[in-house]
Amino acid sequence: MVAFKVFSVLSIAIALVTAAAHPLSDQLVTRSISVISTHSATSSYKSLTTRIQTLRRDIDSGRVTETQARSQFQSFSSEARSTFTAINNCEACFHHDSVSSMTQYAQQCYSELKSLVDTCYRVYPEQARTIVTPLGQFDSQCRQNLALFRQGGIPVQSIIPSNFAQTASRAGWAQTSSFASSSSSRSSSSSSSSSSGGR
Template identity: 50%
Template sequence: MLALKAISVLSIAAAFVTAHPPDNQLVARGFNGVTTTETATQSYQSLTTEIRTLRVNIATGKVEEEVAITQFKSFSYEATSTMTSINGCSLCYHPTRVSSLTQYAKQTYVEFDLLFETCYQVYGERASRLLTHLSPLDSQCQRNLSLFSENGVHLQHILPPNFIRNVNRAGWPETHRYASRFFVN
């Protein structure tokens, strides 16, 4: 009985903290915080910014290869969580709403494409040492693309021209296999 009361109190406390963050800003909560097209848009924009930062750091030589590997590991964890959250927002991909996300998803996939290319330009075949750490994103990106496709968005409106080739080099078989179905070789 005491244990049940403790669990109840902790649940209420957790709900309060979720509803009343320290800065008093109301935050949408749901599947890891993504519950609307607005929060999904913010998540895509955040991903795009993080990918661009990784890419620019590599392209300009701001980070050594070993440091870049550490950054890729950290990014992969955060990005996989973010993409899982985006995919969990079922309302976001309703046919009447999904088009509003298309441009933001496109920016994210363009940055992924450029990141893959940059890694190979800078590191050559050693790029796989970095890109292998992004493999947890493969299934989530495949799922993400399927949500767009199943709700009426042509993947040609999201994926850049070289994405199929680059995602294959990056070692994302699920995303490559799925996306390849929508492009004529």
């Protein structure tokens, strides 16, 4: 009985240590994320945005080496993939009558993603491409996320910042870059048609 209690305590302690972030590399163990409403989706966007801001500031300030930056991009990409997957799996979140409540927070997240990639290329011009390579892990999730917004009646161009397609390409998001470009072209064509029709 005593041995069982000791084993249980040790198991809990090990679990807590495993879940903690590494003080230097900031690597996090992949955790299960559940999103069942626009409220939890909004919280997930906020959390991810904060994570991106922290990583961007660390890189911009020169507090991390190239090796550390590469390690942090790896752990961040894993977390981002899980987050976007969870949000995308929330069917109720992208209904026409509820999707608009997430728009502002998605905008902030995509804006920070663009800023993160641009900052990395500015600070590490020679090594940036290899440093941001892990971001490709959630390319398909980003593309799907934008597609779901469009299905919900939200124009993609109102979610992503200007020149996002170019930044997405630099980040290795082939699917997202292509989708953003086609959405931009579609938006421009619609605007031109509307202008012509109004004359």
